Amino acid sequence: MKSFDLSLYLVLDPDLCAGIGMVETARRAVAGGATMVQLRDKHAGTAGMIETGRALKQALDGTGARLVVNDDVEAAITIGADGLHIGQEDMDAATARAMIGPDMILGLSVETAALAAAVDPDLVDYTGVGPVFATPTKADHKQPIGFDGLAKLVAVSPVPSVAIGGLKAEHVAEVFAAGASGLAVVSAICGMPDPEAATRRIAAEIRKARA
Numbered sequence: 001m002k003s004f005d006l007s008l009y010l011v012l013d014p015d016l017c018a019g020i021g022m023v024e025t026a027r028r029a030v031a032g033g034a035t036m037v038q039l040r041d042k043h044a045g046t047a048g049m050i051e052t053g054r055a056l057k058q059a060l061d062g063t064g065a066r067l068v069v070n071d072d073v074e075a076a077i078t079i080g081a082d083g084l085h086i087g088q089e090d091m092d093a094a095t096a097r098a099m100i101g102p103d104m105i106l107g108l109s110v111e112t113a114a115l116a117a118a119v120d121p122d123l124v125d126y127t128g129v130g131p132v133f134a135t136p137t138k139a140d141h142k143q144p145i146g147f148d149g150l151a152k153l154v155a156v157s158p159v160p161s162v163a164i165g166g167l168k169a170e171h172v173a174e175v176f177a178a179g180a181s182g183l184a185v186v187s188a189i190c191g192m193p194d195p196e197a198a199t200r201r202i203a204a205e206i207r208k209a210r211a
């Protein structure tokens with residue numbers, strides 16, 4: 001049985017984390033309550049992803065937080081990551097699942113209700129749903145869906161969903177009200193002067209939303 005908690009999902013960005021770096025940002029975010037950490041670096045190449053991924057794995061070891069690798073299946077397998085996240089423009093879910101095996105967590109981005117409804121729960125463990133809002137963090141993001149769109153996609157997704165795109169602590173209540181199992185954030189943590197405190201603020205809102 002796979003066990004993972006989507007509630008506070010940090011997606012790393014090497015530029016936004018440049019001050020203290022991705023590994024230290026992840027360490028502080030997990031201390032503040034992040035439950036999942038995704039290594040996302042669009043320019044590192046597989047060797048760079050493996051190097052950073054190994055350091056992240058060591059930093060997260062024993063914390064309970066799950067390490068997910070974005071896009072790069074070879075890096076995910078080599079590192080022994082807990083999961084892989086792919087989008088509609090990456091490899092298809094069946095190919096990814098065949099490569100990573102049955103035990104690794106597989107996340108898939110969905111931007112429309114049709115894509116969400118088409119997810120095969122035998123292959124995919126969670127959906128990344130968004131963007132809720134436009135965000136400068138992902139230049140090529142799709143049309144924002146807002147909280148109404150989020151609720152529609154979550155409702156038809158056969159697996160738990162994590163909301164993404166422009167989300168901050170003040171959006172937590174609406175994310176959970178829409179039925180999502182959590183929120184994935186980049187700049188709300190990576191770009192902050194104190195990533196641990198920023199994560200704690202989001203975690204506190206999550207506790208309130210769940211109460």
Ligand SMILES: Cc1ncc(COP(=O)(O)OP(=O)(O)O)c(N)n1
Pocket residue numbers: 009011038040070071085086087088089090107108109127128129138162164184
């Ligand atoms: C949790 C989560 N949700 C969505 C995405 C976006 O994935 P994708 O559409 O493949 O875009 P890139 O991140 O690869 O630019 C994600 N990474 N994580």
Ligand SMILES: Cc1nc(C(=O)O)sc1CCOP(=O)(O)O
Pocket residue numbers: 011109128129130131132134135136137138141142164165166167184185186187188
């Ligand atoms: C990595 C990513 N994927 C998105 C999607 O819509 O699929 S939006 C996004 C970036 C989210 O960054 P921030 O929290 O700084 O807005």
Ligand SMILES: [Mg+2]
Pocket residue numbers: 070071085086087090
């Ligand atoms: Mg991708």
